[in-house]
Amino acid sequence: MGSIAGALLDLKRLDQLAAGDSAVHRLDARAKVLATLVFIVSVISFGRYELSGLIPFFIFPAVLIAIGQLPAGYLAAKIILVCPFAVAVGIFNPFFDRGVLVHLGPLGISGGWISCVSIVVRTVLTVGAALILAAVTGFPAICRALERLGMPNVFVMQLLFLYRYLFVLTEEGGRASRARELRSFGRRGLNLSSYASLLGHLLLRTWQRAERIHMSMLARGYDGVMPVGHTSRFGVAEMLFLLIWSSLCILLRLNNGAQFIGTLVTGILS
Amino acid sequence: MSHHIIEVDRLRHVYPDGTEALRDISFSITHGESVAVIGANGAGKSTLLLHLNGHLSPSSGEIRIGHVPIDKATLPKVRRTVGMVFQDPDDQLFMPTVYEDVAFGPLNLGMSGEELERCVSGALQRVEAEHLARKAPYRLSTGEKKRVAIATVLSMTPDILVLDEPTNGLDPHARRQLITLLKEFHHSKIVTSHDLDMVLEVCERTIILNGGVVRADGPTVDIFRDDALLRECRLEKPLSMQGCPVCGGKGK
Numbered sequence: 001m002g003s004i005a006g007a008l009l010d011l012k013r014l015d016q017l018a019a020g021d022s023a024v025h026r027l028d029a030r031a032k033v034l035a036t037l038v039f040i041v042s043v044i045s046f047g048r049y050e051l052s053g054l055i056p057f058f059i060f061p062a063v064l065i066a067i068g069q070l071p072a073g074y075l076a077a078k079i080i081l082v083c084p085f086a087v088a089v090g091i092f093n094p095f096f097d098r099g100v101l102v103h104l105g106p107l108g109i110s111g112g113w114i115s116c117v118s119i120v121v122r123t124v125l126t127v128g129a130a131l132i133l134a135a136v137t138g139f140p141a142i143c144r145a146l147e148r149l150g151m152p153n154v155f156v157m158q159l160l161f162l163y164r165y166l167f168v169l170t171e172e173g174g175r176a177s178r179a180r181e182l183r184s185f186g187r188r189g190l191n192l193s194s195y196a197s198l199l200g201h202l203l204l205r206t207w208q209r210a211e212r213i214h215m216s217m218l219a220r221g222y223d224g225v226m227p228v229g230h231t232s233r234f235g236v237a238e239m240l241f242l243l244i245w246s247s248l249c250i251l252l253r254l255n256n257g258a259q260f261i262g263t264l265v266t267g268i269l270s
Numbered sequence: 271m272s273h274h275i276i277e278v279d280r281l282r283h284v285y286p287d288g289t290e291a292l293r294d295i296s297f298s299i300t301h302g303e304s305v306a307v308i309g310a311n312g313a314g315k316s317t318l319l320l321h322l323n324g325h326l327s328p329s330s331g332e333i334r335i336g337h338v339p340i341d342k343a344t345l346p347k348v349r350r351t352v353g354m355v356f357q358d359p360d361d362q363l364f365m366p367t368v369y370e371d372v373a374f375g376p377l378n379l380g381m382s383g384e385e386l387e388r389c390v391s392g393a394l395q396r397v398e399a400e401h402l403a404r405k406a407p408y409r410l411s412t413g414e415k416k417r418v419a420i421a422t423v424l425s426m427t428p429d430i431l432v433l434d435e436p437t438n439g440l441d442p443h444a445r446r447q448l449i450t451l452l453k454e455f456h457h458s459k460i461v462t463s464h465d466l467d468m469v470l471e472v473c474e475r476t477i478i479l480n481g482g483v484v485r486a487d488g489p490t491v492d493i494f495r496d497d498a499l500l501r502e503c504r505l506e507k508p509l510s511m512q513g514c515p516v517c518g519g520k521g522k
Contacts, residue, residue, distance in 0.1 A: 015406060140366035160366060167408040168360050184457065212361040215325050219354045220426060223376030 009077070013164075014131070017070060018138030023070045024241075029137045029145035031238035038246040042253040043125045048115045049101060052258040054122065060245065061128045068136045075135070079128050086123035091115035139163050140181045157226050165209075173202055274301040274324065274336065274429045274458045276352075281331040283317055286454070289365035291317040304459040306469040306490065307481035310504035315462045318479065322432055322460065323354045335430070350379070353428030353457075356434045363407035368399070368418050373405065375426040393425035394418075397451060413444025419452070427508035430458045435466045443484040470494060478503050 018025070024032070046053055053152050065072050097112030133142065140160060147156040174197050184194070275301045275341050283292040293315045299305050306414045320326040323332055333340050335348050349417045357360045365371040372390045381389060394400045397417040397507040402410060410418065415438065423431065432484055436452065437445045445468070450461070463469055469490060470478060476493045480503045486493055493499065 012409070019404070099486075109316055135314075138366075161364065162406070164366065166362055209361060212356065212358070213364050215320075215356070216356050216362045217364065217374075218325070219349050220375035220422065221349060223378065227374065227377030 017135040035245040042249040090119035306473035313479040353423035359419040
């Protein structure tokens with residue numbers, strides 16, 4: 001349970017970051033959600049052997065981290081946590097795809113290795129962008145933005161409740177699991193059935209809690225529609241933010257940015 | 271006509287599994303009265319509270335709020351008149367931030383803009399929780415959660431407050447803070463609790479439930495003086511009325 005509790009603490013840290021007050025924090029959440037979406041789509045739409053074209057995209061996370069004054073080390077640690085999954089997806093490519101694509105002097109690099117690295121780079125970029133979005137916006141604000149962009153109210157409520165009661169549920173589960181551990185005297189794994197009943201109890205308790213929450217919602221005039229509080233405006237700053245980032249992403253997608261900079265630099269030097 | 275009057279008339283409730291939780295409950299509470307409903311575990315306190323807000327409907331008998339019986343048609347109005355503070359504040363605080371939680375009721379009532387702002391900050395002010403407005407509920411202490419839960423109800427300007435175990439799980443300081451707060455409210459109040467010392471301070475009248483019926487109903491001090499009655503209902507004198515354990519002095 002320790003690791004889960006730790007992960008939750010991290011969620012709370014992300015939440016704290018979202019309470020910051022910088023130029024990106026203040027933007028309407030919709031602009032940030034849409035820009036991130038454009039960014040992610042541009043990154044994943046590259047061909048599988050593409051690598052150099054992806055490199056310029058690091059400007060998006062870099063700039064947001066700088067303006068939002070986010071702790072880069074913390075975010076990097078979070079991204080590295082996800083990387084093993086990406087490696088697991090890409091690791092077999094070098095064995096199946098042995099055609100040599102690039103020659104670095106005497107060393108031939110196969111397409112498999114390139115596509116494997118490409119997968120990892122893409123993961124770093126997309127996961128990084130999502131984390132940064134959460135860190136400069138906050139989960140509830142992202143949900144509200146999705147709602148205003150047309151996501152059905154039911155899903156928004158599900159997400160908001162998930163976010164609110166995740167902490168309560170894991171605390172409850174943690175307590176139950178600790179109580180079990182204290183009385184099992186180190187015999188791990190043997191009594192699977194006790195885990196089954198523990199989970200069952202957790203489910204029943206969740207059910208009862210849901211009923212009580214619904215009661216307290218009804219008591220305060222809930223009639224099936226989640227009310228929307230005061231809302232921020234989609235103004236000039238938001239428009240600019242969205243326009244600049246999406247046009248940059250699309251530009252970098254259509255033209256290989258690394259090559260462009262390379263020719264520019266060599267052009268100046270020669 | 272006053273909204274502040276609650277009349278419970280021969281209320282009976284049988285749960286679907288056949289348990290008869292309330293057998294025959296009658297009492298009435300008038301404007302501004304502060305009444306404690308006490309009793310052993312399983313005496314029917316929670317079942318009674320759930321009726322006051324229309325979450326359970328009587329098997330027979332009737333409840334009238336301001337002379338209007340609770341039924342489907344009057345339910346929305348009743349729920350606005352009777353503000354219910356649940357025992358576990360985690361059930362009551364379900365929105366991402368304290369502010370949104372306190373605003374939930376008023377928004378449902380159709381408030382917006384400056385009026386909403388005023389209403390929410392007013393409610394938070396009354397429970398001394400303005401500084402918590404932007405915080406997420408899971409980052410509050412239990413005492414703070416309890417106070418905010420009361421604010422979520424106050425923001426709907428109810429005439430009657432119903433509180434289920436308000437001092438449950440609070441440290442002495444937070445408990446004292448809450449008692450002071452409750453004494454300041456001039457609403458009609460119905461409080462259930464096992465904290466009989468709090469009852470002695472906050473409520474001038476006490477109703478004892480026992481086995482689904484009203485066993486006693488009268489001034490709190492008189493009821494707590496009746497040792498035989500308390501023992502019969504699995505209760506005990508409040509500590510402040512018992513003798514001093516050190517000097518052996520007699521209580522009140």
